[in-house]
C-alpha cells in the first residue's frame with residue numbers, strides 16, 4: 001500500500017537563493033508561512049482520520065528545509081515526534097538543496113527519524129546550473145546523494161530538464177548520474193517559465209525558449225524510459241495541477257499539462273507500437289494487446305495515440321488487454337504474425353538544445 005503523504009509546504013522558507021526558474025509561492029499555491037507545531041499535529045490528525053490504517057509519512061516540501069534556522073527545524077521535526085512515537089506516522093520526508101546536506105546535517109536529520117530526503121538536483125551540468133543561478137555544482141549534488149544514501153536515507157532526486165543551456169543529452173547524463181549515485185527515485189519537472197521569475201525575463205527578451213509541450217513530452221519520455229531501464233522509479237512528472245498554475249497567466253511558456261505524466265507514458269507506447277508495426281509483413285486485421293493496467297496509457301490521453309496511429313497510416317482500431325503480458329510489454333497480432341516487445345528494450349532518443 002502506498003503511504004499516505006501528509007504535506008506541509010514551506011515555500012522559500014530557509015532559502016537564501018533566487019534560482020532563475022523558481023517561484024515557490026506560486027508552485028506550492030501557498031503563501032510563505034511556516035506551520036506551527038499545533039497546526040502540524042492538528043493537520044496530521046485530520047489526514048490520518050480520513051485514511052485509517054494506512055501507513056503515513058509527514059512531508060516538508062518546498063524551500064530548503066535544512067537551511068532553515070536550526071531551532072525552526074527542531075520545532076517542525078519535533079512536532080512530528082509524538083506521532084512517530086505512537087505509530088500514527090511511520091516517517092518524515094523533506095526536500096532541500098544539495099549544498100545543504102553535509103554530514104552534520106544528515107546526523108541531525110537521522111536523530112529526528114527523517115527517512116526520505118528529496119534533493120533538488122535540477123541538472124548535473126555545471127553550465128546549466130550556473131546559468132540558472134543555482135549556486136552549486138553537479139559534483140556537489142552527486143556527493144550529497146551518495147552521502148545521504150550511505151547514511152541509510154531513502155533519497156529522491158528532483159530533475160528539471162530544459163533549463164538554459166540544457167540538452168536532451170545533458171538531461172540524460174543527469175538522470176544516469178543520479179541513478180549511479182544511488183538515488184532511489186526521481187521526480188521530473190520539465191522547465192516551465194513562471195511569471196515573475198528571472199526565466200520569465202530571459203524568455204521575454206527572446207534569450208530563452210523552453211521545450212514546448214510536444215518537445216517536453218518527448219524529452220521526458222526519453223528520461224522515463226532510461227529510468228525504467230535503470231530500475232529507478234519516476235514518482236512524478238510535471239508540476240501538480242494547481243489553481244496558481246494557469247497557462248498564459250502564471251505559466252508563460254514551457255511544457256505543462258495537467259496530465260503530463262500520462263502523456264509521457266503514452267508517448268513511450270506510441271513509439272513502441274510504431275516500431276513493432278514496422279516489422280509486420282501484413283497489417284491487415286491488426287490487434288494490439290497490452291497489460292490491463294496500461295490500457296489508458298497505450299490508447300493515449302483522450303485516445304491520442306489511436307488517432308495518431310490512424311493519421312499516420314497505421315490501421316490500428318482495437319486494443320485488447322492480456323493480463324499475462326508484463327506491464328511494459330505489448331503484442332501485436334495479425335492473421336499471420338504475433339510480435340511482442342517491451343518498453344525497456346527500446347530507445348528513441350533525439351538530441352535537442354534549449355537556448
Ligand code: SF4
Nearest residue numbers: 015017018019022063
Ligand atoms: S534553492 Fe529551491 S527554493 Fe530556493 S530559489 Fe532555488 S529552487 Fe527556489
